[in-house]
Amino acid sequence: xxxxxxxxxxxxxARYHTGWERAWKSxxxxxxxxxxxxxxxxxxxxxxxxxxxxxxxxNVAIIEKGWLGGGNTGRNTTxxxxxxxxxxxxxxxxxxxxxxxTMSQDLNYNVMFSPRGVMMLAQTEHEVRGYxxxxxxxxxxxxxxxxxxxxxVKELVPIMNIxxxxxxxxxxxxQERAGTARHDAVAWGYARACSDMGMDIIQxxxxxxxxxxxxxxxxxxxxxxxxxxxxxxxxVAGNAGHLADMAGFRLPMESVALQALVSEPIKPxxxxxxxxxxxxxxxxxxxxxxxxxxxxxxxxxxxxxxxSFHHVEETVRALVETFPIISRLKMLRxxxxxxxxxxxxxxxxxxxxxxxxxxxxxxxxxxxxxIPGSGWAMAETVAKGEPGSLAGEFGLDxxxxxxxxxxxxxxxxAH
Amino acid sequence: xLILECPYCGVMADETDLHGGGEAHLKRYGPGSSDDEFETxxxxxKNPKGVHFERWRHVSGCGKWFHAARNTMTLEVxxxxxxxxxxxxxxxVAKIKKKHPEWGGYE
Numbered sequence: 001x002x003x004x005x006x007x008x009x010x011x012x013x014a015r016y017h018t019g020w021e022r023a024w025k026s027x028x029x030x031x032x033x034x035x036x037x038x039x040x041x042x043x044x045x046x047x048x049x050x051x052x053x054x055x056x057x058x059n060v061a062i063i064e065k066g067w068l069g070g071g072n073t074g075r076n077t078t079x080x081x082x083x084x085x086x087x088x089x090x091x092x093x094x095x096x097x098x099x100x101x102t103m104s105q106d107l108n109y110n111v112m113f114s115p116r117g118v119m120m121l122a123q124t125e126h127e128v129r130g131y132x133x134x135x136x137x138x139x140x141x142x143x144x145x146x147x148x149x150x151x152x153v154k155e156l157v158p159i160m161n162i163x164x165x166x167x168x169x170x171x172x173x174x175q176e177r178a179g180t181a182r183h184d185a186v187a188w189g190y191a192r193a194c195s196d197m198g199m200d201i202i203q204x205x206x207x208x209x210x211x212x213x214x215x216x217x218x219x220x221x222x223x224x225x226x227x228x229x230x231x232x233x234x235x236v237a238g239n240a241g242h243l244a245d246m247a248g249f250r251l252p253m254e255s256v257a258l259q260a261l262v263s264e265p266i267k268p269x270x271x272x273x274x275x276x277x278x279x280x281x282x283x284x285x286x287x288x289x290x291x292x293x294x295x296x297x298x299x300x301x302x303x304x305x306x307x308s309f310h311h312v313e314e315t316v317r318a319l320v321e322t323f324p325i326i327s328r329l330k331m332l333r334x335x336x337x338x339x340x341x342x343x344x345x346x347x348x349x350x351x352x353x354x355x356x357x358x359x360x361x362x363x364x365x366x367x368x369x370x371i372p373g374s375g376w377a378m379a380e381t382v383a384k385g386e387p388g389s390l391a392g393e394f395g396l397d398x399x400x401x402x403x404x405x406x407x408x409x410x411x412x413x414a415h
Numbered sequence: 416x417l418i419l420e421c422p423y424c425g426v427m428a429d430e431t432d433l434h435g436g437g438e439a440h441l442k443r444y445g446p447g448s449s450d451d452e453f454e455t456x457x458x459x460x461k462n463p464k465g466v467h468f469e470r471w472r473h474v475s476g477c478g479k480w481f482h483a484a485r486n487t488m489t490l491e492v493x494x495x496x497x498x499x500x501x502x503x504x505x506x507x508v509a510k511i512k513k514k515h516p517e518w519g520g521y522e
Contacts, residue, residue: 303464
């Protein structure tokens with residue numbers, strides 16, 4: 001792999017950019033791999049990367065039914081934060097956030113991590129109490145957050161109307177070191193680094209069956225033929241239930257549509273990420289000037305990657321109330337992704353009823369921010385055969401034991 | 416927009432008048448059941464790609480719960496039926512089967 005650098009740009013500029021090589025190879029699948037990872041989104045690629053980097057396992061294939069990073073990795077609103085209430089969540093999301101800080105250097109790929117700060121507005125007394133509690137919990141967990149006053153909110157985001165008629169802003173949970181990153185670049189950067197380690201990324205290759213013998217996984221059937229493996233990692237978000245069905249087990253999970261939209265580009269007007277969970281909308285401004293807007297999930301099972309119109313309406317209504325200056329903006333694009341939501345709104349990382357088959361799913365509406373932490377924890381689980389300290393609490397068995405990591409109550413809606 | 420016919424009041428109700436209630440026909444378990452049975456009942460869901468039987472409530476109408484058969488890949492609605500049953504009506508299952516011969520049927 002030729003490194004990207006200022007020198008490389010100068011060198012290529014001098015020869016009409018003829019020397020750039022492909023960022024990753026597209027090989028034919030081999031007969032057998034040590035580890036096959038299903039799903040080349042952020043989480044799957046991060047798992048592969050840390051398998052190679054932390055455990056030296058590089059005989060790895062990452063297979064993807066569509067194109068690399070074409071699922072939720074390319075469909076989210078790119079928010080990165082770690083201000084969670086529960087200890088296991090805060091640990092893994094904070095690990096992820098800290099890995100994002102050095103990701104561009106680690107991958108030699110500019111992921112444009114921008115620690116611009118994330119604020120979650122408190123617009124009811126319940127939210128004030130909830131977020132004060134989260135701020136205290138975060139202090140104990142070593143995650144730097146603070147509860148700030150409405151005046152401070154106004155200083156940070158002058159375009160916000162903090163005296164709205166329905167829900168005035170009563171304060172906010174502020175995480176200064178949270179922010180955004182370029183979502184596609186995260187997938188591309190990991191893919192380039194994995195390919196450089198000799199891993200095979202096989203796109204447009206759909207898994208059609210999971211092979212097993214004596215309760216242990218032996219490989220997968222795909223549209224490119226049979227691929228054998230010693231260990232299988234399923235990292236497929238919304239399609240995890242479908243894949244688990246092939247492997248013969250069920251998951252405590254349902255797939256629903258989550259939507260996002262962007263406005264026409266305007267001059268810089270907001271340099272933090274604002275989430276308003278009571279009125280249900282969140283917004284940030286991209287480097288291109290578009291306002292990136294997200295809302296809530298639909299209330300029914302859906303695999304179509306498009307959601308209900310009335311949710312868009314609710315989200316936009318909420319944001320117009322919070323940011324009156326955006327009321328005349330046109331929306332450029334709207335899209336949906338399929339998120340896998342578990343009973344306690346926390347992810348599943350760990351072993352499955354099938355031997356040597358591991359699963360990483362259930363990130364629901366909070367997948368992007370967790371990509372490096374999730375990959376780190378999943379790689380450890382796959383390499384050692386047992387979940388490590390980060391993944392330990394997130395096993396499937398928590399649903400049998402009633403040992404939930406209840407972010408559905410802690411985080412409210414957006415997550 | 417998703418439109419379902421309420422089997423009680425006959426109104427063609429659109430999504431904003433309805434509230435989804437998740438998978439229909441769950442087998443319920445009570446005291447004395449095993450941990451696995453409770454886990455299945457409380458958390459495991461079919462979550463199929465394709466035909467899905469689910470519960471809906473006509474919240475902004477008659478307020479009653481009913482069932483619907485819907486396709487999660489195409490958002491097509493096959494039909495709705497009252498909630499006083501533990502499995503979908505045979506005619507509805509036959510109608511879906513006729514339309515999608517590859518469908519495994521209701522289990």
